[in-house]
Amino acid sequence: MRHLLIYIKKLREFAGFKLYVNLVGMTLISFLEGIGIFLLVPALGLIGIFPLDTSGIPFVSYLVNPLQAIPEGMRLPVLLGGFILLIAGQALMQRKQTNLNLEIQHGFIRYLRVEIYQGLLQANWAFFLRNRRSDFTHVMTNELMRVSMSTYLALRLTTTLLFTAVQIGFALWLSVKLTAMVLICGLAVAVYSSKFIKRSKTMGDQTSELAQNYIGGMTDHFNGMKDIKSNMTEAKHLTWFRTLCAQMENNLVHFGKTQSSSQYVYKVASVILISLFVFLSLEVFLIPAEKLVLIIVIFSRLWPKFSTLQANWEQIAQSLPAFKSLADLQRDCALAKELDSFDISSKRKPVRMGKGIECSGIYYRYDGSGSSYALHDISLSIPVNSMTAIVGKSGAGKSTLIDILIGLIRPEKGEVLVDGESLANDDSFSLRRSVSYVSQDPFLFHASIRENLLIASPDASEEQMWEALQFSASDEFVRNLPQGLDTVLGDRGVRLSGGERQRIVLARAILRKPSILILDEATSALDSENEAKIQNALDRLKGRTTIIVIAHRLSTIRNADQVLVLEKGHVIQRGGFQQLSADTKGTFGKLLEFQAGVHA
Numbered sequence: 001m002r003h004l005l006i007y008i009k010k011l012r013e014f015a016g017f018k019l020y021v022n023l024v025g026m027t028l029i030s031f032l033e034g035i036g037i038f039l040l041v042p043a044l045g046l047i048g049i050f051p052l053d054t055s056g057i058p059f060v061s062y063l064v065n066p067l068q069a070i071p072e073g074m075r076l077p078v079l080l081g082g083f084i085l086l087i088a089g090q091a092l093m094q095r096k097q098t099n100l101n102l103e104i105q106h107g108f109i110r111y112l113r114v115e116i117y118q119g120l121l122q123a124n125w126a127f128f129l130r131n132r133r134s135d136f137t138h139v140m141t142n143e144l145m146r147v148s149m150s151t152y153l154a155l156r157l158t159t160t161l162l163f164t165a166v167q168i169g170f171a172l173w174l175s176v177k178l179t180a181m182v183l184i185c186g187l188a189v190a191v192y193s194s195k196f197i198k199r200s201k202t203m204g205d206q207t208s209e210l211a212q213n214y215i216g217g218m219t220d221h222f223n224g225m226k227d228i229k230s231n232m233t234e235a236k237h238l239t240w241f242r243t244l245c246a247q248m249e250n251n252l253v254h255f256g257k258t259q260s261s262s263q264y265v266y267k268v269a270s271v272i273l274i275s276l277f278v279f280l281s282l283e284v285f286l287i288p289a290e291k292l293v294l295i296i297v298i299f300s301r302l303w304p305k306f307s308t309l310q311a312n313w314e315q316i317a318q319s320l321p322a323f324k325s326l327a328d329l330q331r332d333c334a335l336a337k338e339l340d341s342f343d344i345s346s347k348r349k350p351v352r353m354g355k356g357i358e359c360s361g362i363y364y365r366y367d368g369s370g371s372s373y374a375l376h377d378i379s380l381s382i383p384v385n386s387m388t389a390i391v392g393k394s395g396a397g398k399s400t401l402i403d404i405l406i407g408l409i410r411p412e413k414g415e416v417l418v419d420g421e422s423l424a425n426d427d428s429f430s431l432r433r434s435v436s437y438v439s440q441d442p443f444l445f446h447a448s449i450r451e452n453l454l455i456a457s458p459d460a461s462e463e464q465m466w467e468a469l470q471f472s473a474s475d476e477f478v479r480n481l482p483q484g485l486d487t488v489l490g491d492r493g494v495r496l497s498g499g500e501r502q503r504i505v506l507a508r509a510i511l512r513k514p515s516i517l518i519l520d521e522a523t524s525a526l527d528s529e530n531e532a533k534i535q536n537a538l539d540r541l542k543g544r545t546t547i548i549v550i551a552h553r554l555s556t557i558r559n560a561d562q563v564l565v566l567e568k569g570h571v572i573q574r575g576g577f578q579q580l581s582a583d584t585k586g587t588f589g590k591l592l593e594f595q596a597g598v599h600a
């Protein structure tokens with residue numbers, strides 16, 4: 001419930017005045033509808049269609065007495081005309097209110113989408129390390145829709161309650177005893193039906209979990225389709241998918257059945273109630289027939305509202321887990337917030353390093369409290385405009401070290417110093433502004449090569465783009481593409497080979513004119529010829545740019561000024577390439593010897 005209130009508050013913040021107009025509109029429409037029905041029967045009685053005496057009915061007499069001033073022959077057309085006007089006015093209001101509803105509802109969906117995406121973009125990298133990406137997709141699609149729909153439903157529920165209260169007011173005016181009796185019966189049915197609400201909430205938990213598994217599984221399967229096809233595991237995946245789909249189907253059918261059961265209870269209760277009601281009115285309370293007709297008309301309007309209230313409430317209960325997921329994600333994003341504003345890149349000037357980066361006594365654990373450190377007492381120095389290579393076995397901690405160096409994650413102990421100054425939270429943005437980072441998994445957008453290049457440096461000229469492509473040895477193949485720079489790359493750049501993709505991403509990194517260039521296994525997919533071209537280009541950058549290279553293929557770091565060898569989170573060797581290779585007993589010498597043997 002707490003989470004539901006959060007989003008109702010947000011809806012109020014978003015829609016402001018419009019929301020109140022809408023609520024008043026909805027109540028007014030219900031009221032007009034009520035009056036229309038309320039008036040019709042006594043008015044027909046008044047003009048003699050039913051033999052009803054309306055004089056004993058409160059309120060009605062005020063409204064219909066003017067009719068008596070009209071000549072008898074004209075009463076029916078005037079009455080029906082009035083009725084048409086009332087309902088047409090109500091329909092017109094309904095149309096306006098439906099349009100306003102649409103604006104508020106879809107506007108609110110957009111508002112939530114943007115708010116959540118913005119929250120995610122503002123969160124730090126550690127937050128993304130802790131969470132599964134597909135869970136974000138799940139929250140931003142399924143859960144967000146459930147939340148926005150149910151928030152709105154909760155408001156409609158409020159207006160239905162208002163309408164019901166007004167109708168109860170009319171009914172009380174007519175007969176306190178009978179109304180009290182109906183209310184007590186309604187209350188009894190509501191108490192009995194509370195089990196349906198509990199059931200809906202449990203099913204909602206399952207709906208959330210199943211939808212999360214569905215999105216997570218689909219994301220994994222589509223990303224791993226090549227694996228699935230090449231290892232022929234299609235049948236296993238289909239079995240998993242079938243089982244999950246069957247569970248989703250059961251869950252929804254079960255929820256539908258719960259709703260229809262509660263509606264059934266309301267229907268049966270209503271017919272028993274009305275019968276009891278007629279019997280008691282005529283035989284026990286001796287209520288006049290015209291009052292009884294009116295009360296029946298009112299309750300035939302009122303009772304469906306009770307069942308609508310029940311159905312809406314079940315729907316909201318079913319969505320409560322979605323409210324919790326969304327609220328939890330927003331709270332976690334807020335706790336992990338590192339960016340206050342998105343114009344930070346214009347506010348923060350890139351760092352102009354004079355001496356270099358140093359690390360002293362860095363410790364880092366991914367789980368925060370476990371015993372295994374990804375980095376353990378790391379102290380090192382990376383001189384400005386030099387080339388530093390970080391090598392080591394898989395899992396040694398190379399990528400983690402880079403993340404710490406550029407302030408993506410914070411060390412548990414120790415500090416990173418830039419030109420001798422500790423890297424405070426805000427300074428890491430200045431540092432990141434001077435960094436170009438090429439990851440192990442090069443990412444290209446589903447857009448043209450030009451757009452992919454310009455995303456990092458929107459002001460780059462055509463000439464600068466070709467220079468960057470030349471640097472990354474990709475100018476030739478880009479020229480040969482059907483639309484050159486304007487060739488659209490497929491989903492994550494699938495139309496390009498792994499090596500071509502790496503080269504475009506490298507060009508994008510260079511185009512930014514970084515003062516620190518970080519290549520994390522960025523040339524691993526290249527053939528020796530293209531790799532040699534890039535090596536030469538990197539050599540030309542030396543002296544102007546600080547280059548940090550992570551490489552498994554040691555031939556690619558021959559020109560490094562400094563090599564750091566990592567093992568299980570410790571720096572176990574450091575020195576120049578020649579110096580370390582001369583030490584044939586050391587880890588680096590052995591690695592080199594092993595690779596030379598493999599390539600011989």
Ligand SMILES: Nc1ncnc2c1ncn2[C@@H]1O[C@H](COP(=O)(O)OP(=O)(O)OP(=O)(O)O)[C@@H](O)[C@H]1O
Pocket residue numbers: 129130366367374392393394395396397398399400401
């Ligand atoms: N997101 C994460 N959550 C938990 N542990 C992690 C995470 N990322 C890395 N690790 C662990 O931290 C250690 C260092 O990982 P890291 O990715 O830094 O190694 P690496 O040397 O870059 O490996 P590779 O050469 O395979 O990329 C490994 O034991 C790894 O299992």
